[in-house]
Amino acid sequence: MIESTVTETASGASLAERAAADGTSFVLATFVDLDGKPCAKLVPAAALDRAQTDGVGFAGFAAGGTGQVPSDPDLIARPDPDSYVALPFVRPGLAMVQCDPHVEGEPWPYAPRIILRRMCERLATEGRSLRVGAECEYFLVERRDDGTIVPADAADRSARPCYDARDLTRMYEHLTDVSTALNTLGWDNYANDHEDGNGQFEQNFAHADALTTADRVIAFRYLVRMIAERRGMVATFMPKPFSGLTGSGMHLHVSLWAGERALFPDPDDPRGLGLSELAYGFVGGVLGHAPALLALLTPTVNSFKRTGAATPSSGATWTPTRATYGGNDRTHLVRVPDGDRVEIRVVDGAANPYLAIAGLIAAGLDGVDAKLDPGPVGGPGRPGGIGTTPVPGAAGGELPPTLLHAVEAFVADPVITGALAAAGAGGDVPAYYAARRRAEFLDWHSQVGGWEIDRYLTAF
Template sequence: MTLEATDLPVMRLSSTDAPAADLAALARATDTRFILAVFTNLAGKPCAKLVPVEAVDELQSDGVGFAGYAAGAMGQVPKDPDLVALPDPTSFTPIPFVRPGLALVHCDPHVEGKPWPYAPRVILKQVLGKAAERGLSVKVGAEIEYFLVQRDEDGTLRTADVLDTSRQPCYDARDVTRMYEHLTSISAAMNSLGWGNYANDHEDGNGQFEQNFHYADAMTTADRVVTLRYLISVLAEQRGMTATFMPKPFADRTGSGMHMHLSLWRADGAAFPDADDPRGLGLSETAYAFIAGILDHACALQGVIAPTVNSYKRTGATATSSGATWSPRHATYGGNDRTHYLRVPDGNRVELRGGDGSANPYLAAAAAVAAGLDGIDRRLDPGAPGGTPNPETLPMTLLHAMDALTADPVVTGALDAAGPGVAEYFAALKREEFFHWHNTVTAWEIDSYLTAF
């Protein structure tokens, strides 16, 4: 992740552009014929309605209605009133590379005229408001890792590129070249939108890739993560492949993370750098307190940034076919060292490496920021870089993570930032998910126990 700026042609009009508050003007300027009005549920599923440009004024003024229970994980039951998704015009994004004339806009769900507290985007807004009360703004960069796969007739999952078979495929120029059309289509899309794609590479697992874009304010980055996952999925599908952000689709390969690069800013500039840092990482006391807060709440935080049963196959892995898991097992921090939960590549930012591809980016950013702000409020000290890890620090399963989450008032407070009950609802959903998996008889059990007794 780089902190350099970029000068690229921009299709996405920003909030500083004069017509940015007018969806109709944005649609005309970009030859848009249909708009996807998008929000995510708590599980990260992108939900949308397709709105013709002829109804754009109605979309902007009245929003578009959804049966919230049908959207899943939105804190509703069938009898509840509609979720009304109100668009944020500053997030308007033309995506003609998916379909000519298509755009999307991210929305904030409301119920009966009020922001819905179970809506992830609404939650992040509230947490960022708490940072603003302290005179701080938050910038985030996100690394998007995923596998390109296909399924055989019997359902077996395999790498989409049948030639991608080497023991250490990371950065292999030949594997990248064979996926040239897919990777360059995504890169061109990001750059046409002004996101500043600066690298596309083959990651550590066979069939695994990463595509990077420049950091931005926390809300913009979260919107872009949702948009990019959608773009990668749809464009891969057009080429006969499935793009999966599942944390650990293959037991013997490295899992897919969603590393977040976090930095705080004041009106007069960045709050993290300090060239005179006696600990040698180039960080300010504010940055160290932020780090300490994240470490202090790491167990509960994992329940948000690694929110699936499969997540703990990634963080619990002890070996992979390439020789390294690249996922943290302990809540430690250090310099430019990828074995830590929090890596400090330079004095401008910290990289949170515990999250994975199943994380909802709005919730992940909200929970991480809340944990860091708590460290600042309490003036916590993380100790010396690279301290001795506690082998029991990070949760072993999703169930352990939910126990940690419900016992942590800071992380539950982040989920409840827009209204009470969200954390309890989220934890109940995740416990149900765990026991649904736990009650499924697997091939491993048949192989292990069928004739063992």
């Protein structure tokens, strides 16, 4: 079991003060590119005042999907002290802080954290805020010398491993190390379970405001991977690492608030889900914009092998394939477990949390402003994760079958592209994002794999 000496610091403390209080020696000054890659520099504690004042410089093009070319000026990452987390569970004296990238003194519009911050500011001008909880699923695997992967626990091979106490216990050290870390950070880890796939787990932490939750997802992924590596395992948030097993989601629970007043509940809801008309408008917006949203919520080629998967041996994919909503029914894209919140179940482990939440804000607000009606509450979904209620705007209720289809829906949807343009002038962020997703699809599409050799080599 890991131990920590992390201490709480008062809100508003400088980065250097927070580091000093925890005995931190080095801080990972981190930002995330449009593809979800965490990029960082290791900053000594003695240089933190300078980092907070001047920022931390990066060659943006070298980092990845930042909207830059080699000739562009440096991307300056400005640390947000409120995102600081001490990570002695990874290395003694290590911490992480999320940064807001700037170029020549201006917030960089291609930065996902800037995009989400702007969408949250839009909500704030209307006297509202979004609270978000994230369910992060992942697999623990071993990568063999030939490049193939298998579950890290060789004994975890039953057809229905979900919640199996024995499979859970064999990963006790890893899971409890992560849990201890989350609770030491004050994130309130309240459950840890074995999920539906062999080697698949989920560890839950409490909801928070939208930006804080997105920051925590990034730190959580890093933390889980590093703790797994200590035991020779690979922790992967890849949506569908195994053809025959359930994929990994990142279900997002969202609710709108006005100060401390929840805007979603209505105990007198005639439809029986306990939701207000405002909440139904939000749901209608998410469902109506679902095809375009998938470019943000399921943003990889591999994502669509999860959403379009055949039913595995465990009996269900747990992944929605239609734009539907319903009550406490996990087959729907939007599930309403209670009137306080709605759960967006199509989001997967590859989603960039900043972009996913920004897109949901845009879609939901459009539904609220236009008073979109999501239609009648859907009945029980059929086995395999297929709902029943089609929604206007999502043709027949069907979701895009591939990343390329989702990108085309995204490009055609001004509300969702508007979310990526929320950070202001300085380039066409939606077009840049769409081009990267198209390039990923076409790169995959140009490869010849084993399935094709097996199917076509002697077929003609």
